[in-house]
């Protein structure tokens with residue numbers, strides 16, 4: 363399947379104005395707004411949609427998490443396909459055992475094996491190529507006779523989606539099998555039953571989908587990651603969000619699976635949101651790693667700016683509980 367990545371995400375939100383303000387602070391471009399909805403674009407042309415949580419045309423809530431995190435959530439993730447033939451092939455495959463509907467614009471809608479609403483559409487994204495960062499290191503002048511660009515604070519605008527993450531209750535294998543065998547996703551790293559990092563069939567992102575096992579029965583949407591220009595933009599965006607009153611979940615950190623430099627914040631529209639840069643690029647020929655998250659010394663990251671977060675495990679991932687919960 364020639365699927366390229368996340369194309370569009372639709373949230374159902376309890377407080378629309380708050381969710382709009384949040385995503386404007388996040389640097390997305392507001393392109394349309396009504397009393398009941400708002401539509402945003404990322405730099406590459408992929409989209410985010412906010413709807414009131416009681417909108418009758420939204421797919422149902424499919425989430426089991428802590429109560430204060432269930433007021434608003436993602437209602438549907440649309441995956442981008444390279445061509446119409448791929449969308450048609452997905453429709454034919456999913457129609458074998460579940461309902462598939464088609465919009466006037468050709469977008470198809472269905473559900474995955476955990477009832478997460480999903481769709482597929484021919485991608486409208488612009489392929490972007492940025493210049494490599496100019497940095498000096500010991501013995502290397504990557505930026506001769508120039509100050510660093512990041513000495514000037516700038517507004518950050520996320521370029522593209524990288525991945526979404528779903529909680530999977532107990533055994534993740536059936537869900538892994540669904541995405542690999544039915545939709546052509548590829549395994550990048552396998553956390554031995556603790557979860558699986560999957561990339562779309564036509565993607566070099568380390569993962570476009572992380573299925574994270576949860577032994578407390580959680581299921582449904584957990585977080586979405588956006589790519590920004592470089593490490594400085596991760597820090598600038600995270601700091602900008604905090605300055606506007608939004609709360610950090612974890613970060614900044616350097617992951618030891620996928621390598622990304624990341625900062626996570628709570629999202630009033632649902633779950634968490636992640637700004638990242640410098641994530642691993644994976645090509646065919648990569649050998650799937652089997653990683654045991656219970657191994658001694660494994661923390662999920664090599665360092666964190668907030669040592670109190672070191673050792674945070676999935677079941678405690680929502681700590682601290684927001685004061686307004």
Ligand SMILES: [Fe+2]
Nearest residue numbers: 525527587636
């Ligand atoms: Fe992530």
